[in-house]
Amino acid sequence: MKVLIVGGGGREHAIAWKLRQSPKLTELYCAPGNAGIASVAECVDIEAEDLEGIVAFAAGNKMDLVVIGPEVPLAMGLTDMLQAEGIRVFGPNKKCAQLEASKSFTKAFLERHHIPTAKHREFYDKEDLMEHIGQFGFPMVLKADGLAAGKGVVIAMNAAEAEKAIEDMMGKRVFGAAADTVLVEEYLEGVEASMLCFVDGSTIVPMESAQDYKRVYDGDLGPNTGGMGTYSPSLVFSEELEDQIRERILAPVYEGFKADGLDFRGVLFIGLMITEEGPKVIEFNNRFGDPETQAVLPRLQNDLLEIFMAVTRDRLAEHTLRWSAERSVCVVLASGGYPGIYEKGRPITGLDTLDSDILVFHAGTRAVPGAEAAAGADIASAAEAATGHGAEAVPGAEAATGHGAALGADIVTSGGRVLGVTALAATNEEAREKAYRNVEKIHFEGAHFRYDIGRVDSPRP
Numbered sequence: 001m002k003v004l005i006v007g008g009g010g011r012e013h014a015i016a017w018k019l020r021q022s023p024k025l026t027e028l029y030c031a032p033g034n035a036g037i038a039s040v041a042e043c044v045d046i047e048a049e050d051l052e053g054i055v056a057f058a059a060g061n062k063m064d065l066v067v068i069g070p071e072v073p074l075a076m077g078l079t080d081m082l083q084a085e086g087i088r089v090f091g092p093n094k095k096c097a098q099l100e101a102s103k104s105f106t107k108a109f110l111e112r113h114h115i116p117t118a119k120h121r122e123f124y125d126k127e128d129l130m131e132h133i134g135q136f137g138f139p140m141v142l143k144a145d146g147l148a149a150g151k152g153v154v155i156a157m158n159a160a161e162a163e164k165a166i167e168d169m170m171g172k173r174v175f176g177a178a179a180d181t182v183l184v185e186e187y188l189e190g191v192e193a194s195m196l197c198f199v200d201g202s203t204i205v206p207m208e209s210a211q212d213y214k215r216v217y218d219g220d221l222g223p224n225t226g227g228m229g230t231y232s233p234s235l236v237f238s239e240e241l242e243d244q245i246r247e248r249i250l251a252p253v254y255e256g257f258k259a260d261g262l263d264f265r266g267v268l269f270i271g272l273m274i275t276e277e278g279p280k281v282i283e284f285n286n287r288f289g290d291p292e293t294q295a296v297l298p299r300l301q302n303d304l305l306e307i308f309m310a311v312t313r314d315r316l317a318e319h320t321l322r323w324s325a326e327r328s329v330c331v332v333l334a335s336g337g338y339p340g341i342y343e344k345g346r347p348i349t350g351l352d353t354l355d356s357d358i359l360v361f362h363a364g365t366r367a368v369p370g371a372e373a374a375a376g377a378d379i380a381s382a383a384e385a386a387t388g389h390g391a392e393a394v395p396g397a398e399a400a401t402g403h404g405a406a407l408g409a410d411i412v413t414s415g416g417r418v419l420g421v422t423a424l425a426a427t428n429e430e431a432r433e434k435a436y437r438n439v440e441k442i443h444f445e446g447a448h449f450r451y452d453i454g455r456v457d458s459p460r461p
Contacts, residue, residue, distance in 0.1 A: 001305065002027040004058050005041065006048050006078070007069030008034045010332075010363035010420045011290035015067060015304070016041045017361070018297045022305035031057065035411050036362025036419075051078050059085045065308060067091065068266075071147055074286050075101035089265075090308045092286050096257075096264045099284040103145045103183050106284050113256035115249055116280040118185040118273075126170035129182060133162045136186035143185065144169060146178030151224050151339055155187070190275035192282065193234045194292050195245065197268045198307060198321075201314040204254045204268070206246075208299055208323050209234040210292040211454075216339060218452045225339045226417055229453030231329040231428065232295040236274055245272070245279050265311055294330040294361045294420040299323050329431040329454040330422040331439050335364070336446025338416035343446060346413040350442040358438045359422040364415015413444055428454055 001024050005012050013036050019025055020040045031054060033043030046053040048070050055078075058066050066082055068074055068091035077094035098105040110117045119136060122145070123129040134140060140162045144152030152175050156162035169179040192214075196207040211234040216222040249270065257264050269285035269292070297304070301322040310316045335342035344364070351360065419442065423434035432454045439449060 001064040005030040010361040012069040013361040018304040035365040035367040091266045100286045120185040139187040141185040143183040144179035145181035148175045148178045188273040200311045200316040209237045231454035295328040326424040346444040348444045361420040363417040366414035
């Protein structure tokens with residue numbers, strides 16, 4: 001089978017790596033890909049948001065399946081365009097993609113189908129919102145309604161912080177049109193966790209749990225990011241909790257899809273807060289989480305291509321997901337300054353020194369001739385800083401090692417989140433030790449990572 005992956009981040013690298021293991025795969029492409037993805041797929045120079053270019057390539061090269069990684073092309077309707085050409089797609093259509101593209105759409109869905117979530121109110125005017133600071137008390141949760149690359153959420157601890165956040169969102173428009181509508185939510189006390197689910201026309205099947213770390217600094221301090229690390233399975237999950245999630249959330253979500261005519265086919269990412277009252281939904285995403293995917297897929301024992309095809313054919317119920325008993329921990333290395341302004345073009349060293357059983361998923365990397373890598377760094381554009389992405393690829397680059405070093409080229413930084421280092425072991429602590437031991441071997445100027453990924457009893461290892 002010929003497969004095209006759309007995207008160029010760590011999530012797409014993990015998907016490509018897993019798909020490459022399928023005996024049914026004959027050709028694998030990725031648009032645009034990155035320096036690491038080039039080790040397992042042929043990268044093509046088409047941006048993920050170039051919908052017409054993606055459709056033309058997929059149709060012209062007779063792809064058997066297109067897997068859409070990022071949220072933006074889904075929200076733009078890439079699935080619908082591909083299906084109109086008779087191309088099979090793993091990823092929800094534009095109507096379903098509103099579940100991530102609009103938080104107000106999701107809130108209405110959750111309330112309509114009696115799915116536990118935080119109380120909320122929507123605001124369309126800055127002055128009106130200013131007058132309702134402390135709507136649900138403090139901390140005050142403010143969310144940009146639209147897509148903001150995982151960074152459109154501010155938790156204001158007091159009125160001054162709330163005023164600044166409102167001015168940034170609706171005055172300075174740091175998130176652009178995404179904050180034309182701002183949601184204010186009650187602050188939920190508890191532990192955050194993530195659940196990814198495969199969904200087709202007749203069933204919803206949860207994957208193993210994962211726990212993400214959104215804040216940039218140890219101890220969950222600093223601004224939100226796209227994700228600084230994750231581990232799987234989540235230590236907060238129990239059999240009782242999983243039963244509650246199935247009964248209170250998954251079942252009514254699926255019934256809600258049917259009632260609302262949402263023909264969702266792909267991955268539904270459910271962000272959860274585990275409260276004293278039970279699990280509550282924080283958000284929905286329409287695709288694999290990043291970096292949750294980098295911790296979850298290495299534990300999946302099924303043929304991922306078979307699962308993808310089963311979803312597109314409404315035959316997911318015929319498959320039972322199998323998982324390794326090993327624990328996984330993924331630590332993200334980010335550019336200095338991320339999630340704000342950061343430098344790119346910094347040479348990355350140490351990838352050839354890592355343990356043989358370590359997985360490195362590239363997020364924001366680029367392969368360049370050695371002389372160019374030595375020339376120094378550029379300042380990332382404001383747009384790149386806002387998204388945390390910006391990974392570039394050199395078509396045809398081949399891997400010299402399992403960690404993505406391209407032949408005849410050096411690897412340099414090209415995004416906010418640069419690499420995800422994933423380790424698997426029998427216990428969570430062993431996986432953490434392996435991951436951090438190898439993280440310390442990787443170097444680029446300004447590299448930043450959290451020290452507390454996968455550890456709940458102490459902020460540092």
